[in-house]
Amino acid sequence: MAASDTGLYTARAVSRDDAVSVEGATPDRLAVHSPGELGGPDGGWNPERLYAAALATCLHQSLVLVSSSAGVDTADASVRAEVTLRTDDGGAYHLDAALRVDLPGADPGARERLVGLAAAHCPMVDESQVTAS
Numbered sequence: 001m002a003a004s005d006t007g008l009y010t011a012r013a014v015s016r017d018d019a020v021s022v023e024g025a026t027p028d029r030l031a032v033h034s035p036g037e038l039g040g041p042d043g044g045w046n047p048e049r050l051y052a053a054a055l056a057t058c059l060h061q062s063l064v065l066v067s068s069s070a071g072v073d074t075a076d077a078s079v080r081a082e083v084t085l086r087t088d089d090g091g092a093y094h095l096d097a098a099l100r101v102d103l104p105g106a107d108p109g110a111r112e113r114l115v116g117l118a119a120a121h122c123p124m125v126d127e128s129q130v131t132a133s
Contacts, residue, residue, distance in 0.1 A: 073105035
């Protein structure tokens with residue numbers, strides 16, 4: 001952290017064999033296991049689902065912040081995140097993320113600008129991952 005940075009919030013989580021515990025959250029414990037596509041029982045949380053949820057939430061909250069400042073209604077806005085787990089030829093794992101923003105309360109020119117501002121504002125998102133509709 002640079003000398004001028006100010007810590008605003010700290011989240012704490014601990015992952016163990018079959019669950020991740022998140023301090024201060026309700027519920028504070030989420031069952032974690034592999035998805036069905038990878039031989040797991042499916043239906044629970046896994047790193048890819050948690051990451052998709054974090055990306056969608058971060059970008060949506062940033063979108064609401066920048067859009068409300070511009071007087072744009074975000075009541076029907078949504079952000080959809082897709083996270084894909086991939087392997088390369090060497091067997092190393094990689095994540096690809098794509099986010100789609102729906103901001104029907106803004107005209108097309110404002111929509112592009114606001115989505116760009118929101119992507120720049122959200123520390124988890126790279127603008128190249130985001131498309132707007």
